[in-house]
Amino acid sequence: MQQKDVLPMKTEKSDKRPAPAPVSEPITGAEAVIRSLIAEGVETIFGYPGGAIMPIYDALYDFQVSGQVNHILVRHEQGATHAAQGYARSSGKTGVVFATSGPGATNLVTGLADAYMDSTPMVAITGQVAAALLGTDAFQETDVIGITMPITKWNIQVTRPEDIPGAIAKAFYIAKSGRPGPVLVDITKNAQFGKLDFQYEACEYIRSYRPKPVLNMEQVEAAAALINASKRPYILCGHGVLIADAQKELIAFAEKAGIPIASTLLGLSAVSVDHPLYVGYVGMHGNYSPNINTNECDVLIAVGMRFDDRITGDVNTYARQAKVVHIEIDEAEIHKIIKADAPVHADAKEALQALTGKIDAKDTKAWIQSFKELDKQEDEKVRHKELYPTEGELKMAEVIRLISEKTGGEAILVTDVGQHQMIASRYYGFKSPNTNITSGGMGTMGFALPAAMGAKVGKEEREVVAIIGDGCFQMTLQELGTIYQSKIGVKIVILNNNFLGMVRQWQQLFFDRRYSSTEMTNPDFVQIAKGFFIPGKKVTDRSEISDAIDEMLNTPGAYLLEVVVEKEDNVFPMVPAGAPIASIRLD
Amino acid sequence: MQKEYTITVYTEDRIGITNRITIIFTRRRINITSLTTSETEIPGVYKFVITVLATRELLDKVVLQIERLIEIHRAFVHEEDEVVYQELALYKVSTKALSNGNIERLIRDNHARILTIAEDYFVIEKTGHQQELLDMLKKLEPYGLIEYTKSGRVAIVKWSRRFHEHLKNLGEKQMDNLPPGVTHPEANRSGISL
Numbered sequence: 001m002q003q004k005d006v007l008p009m010k011t012e013k014s015d016k017r018p019a020p021a022p023v024s025e026p027i028t029g030a031e032a033v034i035r036s037l038i039a040e041g042v043e044t045i046f047g048y049p050g051g052a053i054m055p056i057y058d059a060l061y062d063f064q065v066s067g068q069v070n071h072i073l074v075r076h077e078q079g080a081t082h083a084a085q086g087y088a089r090s091s092g093k094t095g096v097v098f099a100t101s102g103p104g105a106t107n108l109v110t111g112l113a114d115a116y117m118d119s120t121p122m123v124a125i126t127g128q129v130a131a132a133l134l135g136t137d138a139f140q141e142t143d144v145i146g147i148t149m150p151i152t153k154w155n156i157q158v159t160r161p162e163d164i165p166g167a168i169a170k171a172f173y174i175a176k177s178g179r180p181g182p183v184l185v186d187i188t189k190n191a192q193f194g195k196l197d198f199q200y201e202a203c204e205y206i207r208s209y210r211p212k213p214v215l216n217m218e219q220v221e222a223a224a225a226l227i228n229a230s231k232r233p234y235i236l237c238g239h240g241v242l243i244a245d246a247q248k249e250l251i252a253f254a255e256k257a258g259i260p261i262a263s264t265l266l267g268l269s270a271v272s273v274d275h276p277l278y279v280g281y282v283g284m285h286g287n288y289s290p291n292i293n294t295n296e297c298d299v300l301i302a303v304g305m306r307f308d309d310r311i312t313g314d315v316n317t318y319a320r321q322a323k324v325v326h327i328e329i330d331e332a333e334i335h336k337i338i339k340a341d342a343p344v345h346a347d348a349k350e351a352l353q354a355l356t357g358k359i360d361a362k363d364t365k366a367w368i369q370s371f372k373e374l375d376k377q378e379d380e381k382v383r384h385k386e387l388y389p390t391e392g393e394l395k396m397a398e399v400i401r402l403i404s405e406k407t408g409g410e411a412i413l414v415t416d417v418g419q420h421q422m423i424a425s426r427y428y429g430f431k432s433p434n435t436n437i438t439s440g441g442m443g444t445m446g447f448a449l450p451a452a453m454g455a456k457v458g459k460e461e462r463e464v465v466a467i468i469g470d471g472c473f474q475m476t477l478q479e480l481g482t483i484y485q486s487k488i489g490v491k492i493v494i495l496n497n498n499f500l501g502m503v504r505q506w507q508q509l510f511f512d513r514r515y516s517s518t519e520m521t522n523p524d525f526v527q528i529a530k531g532f533f534i535p536g537k538k539v540t541d542r543s544e545i546s547d548a549i550d551e552m553l554n555t556p557g558a559y560l561l562e563v564v565v566e567k568e569d570n571v572f573p574m575v576p577a578g579a580p581i582a583s584i585r586l587d
Numbered sequence: 588m589q590k591e592y593t594i595t596v597y598t599e600d601r602i603g604i605t606n607r608i609t610i611i612f613t614r615r616r617i618n619i620t621s622l623t624t625s626e627t628e629i630p631g632v633y634k635f636v637i638t639v640l641a642t643r644e645l646l647d648k649v650v651l652q653i654e655r656l657i658e659i660h661r662a663f664v665h666e667e668d669e670v671v672y673q674e675l676a677l678y679k680v681s682t683k684a685l686s687n688g689n690i691e692r693l694i695r696d697n698h699a700r701i702l703t704i705a706e707d708y709f710v711i712e713k714t715g716h717q718q719e720l721l722d723m724l725k726k727l728e729p730y731g732l733i734e735y736t737k738s739g740r741v742a743i744v745k746w747s748r749r750f751h752e753h754l755k756n757l758g759e760k761q762m763d764n765l766p767p768g769v770t771h772p773e774a775n776r777s778g779i780s781l
C-alpha cells in the first residue's frame with residue numbers, strides 16, 4: 001500500500017461548498033458547534049461518533065466535504081485525547097476532541113487527566129442525552145461533568161442551543177490562557193437539535209478569572225537581589241518555559257550571569273543540548289551532575305516548574321542550602337511543595353525579560369566546572385557503555401543515539417512511559433523547542449502512539465518519531481488503524497525487552513527480583529503493522545540497526561521498527577522513590 | 588497545629604460550584620465541619636462560609652487551589668478574631684413543657700425565642716456560637732426535647748471593605764466579556780490586595 005505523508009483533507013480541499021457566509025437564518029445547535037470551532041481557527045478534530053453526538057457529526061459532514069475542517073476517526077476515544085495532546089504540543093494550538101455520551105465520554109478520562117497534569121490546552125466536546133432525561137439513568141447517560149470536574153481546568157454542560165457559541169468561546173479562552181489545560185463541553189442532544197440565531201464572539205475576559213498576573217516589579221527586584229548576591233546560581237527549566245515561549249529569554253538571562261541550566265522532563269527541548277550552559281536533566285532518572293548540584297547551588301531559580309516528587313525526591317533534604325526563586329504563572333504552585341524565598345508570580349517570558357535587566361554579569365567558571373567533573377563520573381560509569389556497547393544484546397541507549405544522530409536531534413520525539421522513555425529523554429539530543437512530547441505528570445502508558453499521530457498532524461513538515469515499549473504499545477496499538485486510514489507519516493520504534501521493564505527494574509532493585517507479572521509474551525509486531533498496511537522491520541542484531549533506522553527514515557509515510565533489546569537492562573542513574581536526591585545511584 | 592478556621596469563598600453563580608470547592612478539601616483529606624452558602628448583596632455573586640479543622644499552613648495552600656477555579660473570585664482563610672460569626676439552632680420541644688413556667692424564663696434569659704406552637708410541640712430558635720447553642724440544648728433536655736438542628740456558620744469579615752467594593756464594581760459591569768483590548772481595571776489580583 002502506498003502511504004502518503006500527507007493528510008487527505010489538506011490536499012483534497014475542494015470547492016464543493018463556499019466558505020460559510022454569515023448566517024442569517026437560525027441554525028441547529030449542532031451546526032453552531034462546527035461554526036464556532038471554525039471561528040476559533042480549528043483545522044483538525046480527533047473523535048469518535050455515537051448516538052448522543054450524531055447531530056454534531058451530521059453537521060460536520062458538509063464542512064468536512066468542503067474542506068473547512070478535518071476530522072480524524074480514531075479507534076478509541078483515549079486515542080483522540082492523546083492525539084489532541086500531541087497536536088497541541090507540536091503545533092501550539094488547542095487540540096479538539098469529539099466523543100459521544102456514556103462510554104465515549106468515560107474513555108476520555110485518562111487523556112483529560114494527563115492533559116491536566118501536563119498543562120496541555122484541549123477542548124473536548126461530548127454528546128449527552130436530552131436534557132429531559134438528565135439524572136434518570138437514561139441509556140448511555142453518565143455524569144460526565146461530575147467525573148471530569150477534578151481533571152479539567154473547566155467544564156460545562158449546555159442544555160440550550162443558544163448557549164453553545166458562548167460556551168465554546170469560553171472553553172477555548174480558558175483552555176489556552178494562563179496555565180493551559182483541558183476543558184470539556186457536554187452538550188445535550190436537544191441542544192444539538194434545537195435552533196438558534198448564530199453569532200460568534202471570541203471570549204477575551206471572564207470576570208472571576210485572572211489568567212495572567214501583572215508582573216510585580218518588587219518581586220523581580222527581590223529575585224534579582226538574591227541572584228546578584230549568589231556565587232552558585234542554578235536554573236531549573238520547566239514546561240512553563242515552553243508554554244510561555246520563553247526559550248530565548250531564558251537563554252539571554254542565563255548567559256548574562258553565566259548560570260547553568262538544568263531541565264525537567266517536560267522542560268526538555270527548551271534549551272538545545274549543545275548550549276554551553278546546559279547541564280542535563282533532573283529527576284529520578286535524570287543526569288548525575290544536575291541532580292547532585294541541586295544540593296550544592298546557593299540560589300535555585302525554578303522557572304515554570306512545580307517541584308514534582310520525581311524531581312525533588314525527599315523534600316526535607318531538597319536544596320536546603322539554597323535560596324529559592326520561583327517564577328510561576330499559577331499562584332497555587334508557589335510555596336506548594338518548596339517554600340520560595342523570592343516568588344515571582346508571573347508569565348515566564350515577562351519575568352525573565354525583566355530579571356535579565358536587573359542582574360549583573362558574574363564569573364561562574366568554577367561552578368560550571370563542578371558540573372563537568374560530576375558529569376565525567378556519569379560518563380565513565382554509565383553513559384559510555386550505554387551508548388557505545390560493542391558486545392551483547394542491543395541496548396536502548398544506542399538505538400536512541402543512532403536515531404538522534406540520523407535526525408540531527410531535530411525530530412519531534414514522542415515517548416511512552418517506562419525505561420524507554422527515560423532512556424530516550426536522557427540520550428536524544430534535543431536541538432529545538434517543542435520537540436519532546438511525553439506524558440510527564442501522569443505517566444500514562446499508551447500515550448505515545450496516538451500522541452505521535454497527533455503531533456504529526458500538527459506539524460506535518462517535521463519528522464515525528466515515537467519511542468514505545470512493548471507493554472505500552474499494546475495499550476493503544478489499535479491507533480495503527482487511524483494512522484493507516486488518515487495516512488499519517490509517523491515513525492514508530494518499539495524497544496522490545498519482553499518485559500514491563502521499568503516495573504521489572506523496581507522489582508529487581510527493591511522487591512528481591514520477584515518478577516511478579518512483568519514478563520510479556522509478545523505478538524509479532526511487524527505482522528500486526530502489516531495487517532494495518534504499515535511497513536516495518538524487526539531487528540535483533542547490532543549490525544543491522546543503523547541500516548534499519550535509515551530505512552525507516554527514508555520510507556515515505558508511516559513505518560514500524562521493532563528493536564529487540566537487552567531483556568534485563570536497567571536505567572541509571574536513579575534516585576529511589578522518596579529518597580534524597582543526593583543519594584542518586586550510578587549503578 | 589490544627590485549629591478551627593473559617594474560610595470564605597466568593598463565587599459566580601454556577602451549577603456544580605459547591606462540588607468543585609469541596610473536591611479540593613477532599614483531596615487534601617480535610618473534613619469540612621460546616622458549610623453555608625448564599626447570594627451576596629451583589630447579584631450573581633455567592634459567598635461560601637466553610638469551617639474546617641486544619642493547619643493554617645495547609646489552608647493557605649488550599650485557598651490558592653480554590654482560587655484557581657475559573658468561577659471563583661477570591662478565597663480567604665480567617666483566624667477566629669478576624670470574623671464576626673453566628674450559627675442558628677432550632678429546638679423542638681414537647682408542648683407539655685409549656686405548662687412548666689420555668690421554660691419561658693429559660694428562653695428569655697438565653698435570648699432565644701419561640702417560633703411556632705403546635706398542638707403537641709413548639710419550636711425555639713436561638714442564634715449564637717456553637718457552644719452557646721449546645722449549652723441551650725443541655726438546658727432544654729429535661730423539658731422533653733424532641734429534636735435539635737443547627738445551621739452552618741454565617742460570618743462577616745472585619746476587614747472586608749475594600750474587597751466588597753471590588754465585588755460591587757464587578758456587579759455594576761454586567762458585561763461578562765469586555766471587548767478585546769480593554770483591560771479590566773480590577774483584573775490584577777494585586778490591585779485588590781487586602
Ligand SMILES: Cc1ncc(C[n+]2csc(CCOP(=O)(O)OP(=O)(O)O)c2C)c(N)n1
Nearest residue numbers: 418419420445469470471472499500501502
Ligand atoms: C496505564 C498505566 N498502567 C500501568 C503503569 C505502570 N507502569 C509504568 S512503566 C511500566 C512498564 C512499561 O513497560 P514497557 O512499555 O514494556 O516499557 P519499558 O519499561 O520496558 O521500556 C508500567 C507497567 C502506567 N504507568 N500506566
